Amino acid sequence: MIENRFIIELKSCEKLLPVHPSQLLTYLKLTGLKTGLLINFNTALLKNGIRRLVS
Template sequence: MTQKHENDISFLIRKGAFNIHQALGPGLLESVYEMLLAHELRKFGLEVQTQVALPVVYDGLKLENGFRIDLLVENKVVVELKSVETLLEVHHIQLLTYLKLSGHKLGLLINFNVPLIKSGIFRKVNGLEEQSASSALTSAPSAG
């Protein structure tokens, strides 16, 4: 099986989010979008884990369930889902913290409660080397 680069996985995640948003729109619970996006990504042949425990280690103390990652795709891309009226700065920082604690290099913050899904998708990186110039994306809202 060929290993997919994080950017290729990101493209499929955004495509799945677009498919769901186009069919159902905003206004559903975050947990519903989580189940639907996991389903879409599995249809694309991706390995998807939901509600992945992320331990926190501090001063010799290990908290096994310090955080929960909404979706971990191909054991490479962290996806944090929201269904809120307004994303706050803390939501962006939360994803960066998840990347730092997990050692993963790419994360997507997706807020489904928007009129156009492309305005609700944000890409965050943690030391990711781009696959090529043609696959480089911005950290601003991504195209849906």
Template sequence: MHENDISFEIRKAAFAIHTALGPGLLESVYETLMHHELRKVGLDVKTQVALPVLYNGLKLENGFRMDLLVENKVVVELKSVETLLEVYHMQLLTYLKLSGHKLGLLINFNVPLIKAGIFRKVNGL
């Protein structure tokens, strides 16, 4: 499955969840619900995927944790915050660079309209 098709399914799941429950829940709730929705449509979804960091000969096995990795191709970083800081965008770009994945979605569920809370980030596309 191509990254763009996976992205469509991820966005569709986010819309369904946000329409049903709206903003204001904890990030962990949205993560569980996204996992459920994406598995329902047959996608392979891993949660809290450890991402090692290599620096100057030192390897940190759990340097970062990606919220969701869908079909081993698309990284999804979930937020439920009042203000989406620029550092969250940079965090996702760092995850993409370190993991070698090409596409990521930053989704903030704490917005009145979910389309305003979805941001697409690319690495080498």
């Protein structure tokens, strides 16, 4: 959690599975926050591994 504004979930996996965004959405609902970032470091370009989720 960053400054009680959003959540960052860090991963290093070959491929993001459908469970990963669902997990982040659950964290957002439990905390009452609106925005989260799902970052997968196992990509050739980091910008391809970033997903923004809004609940």
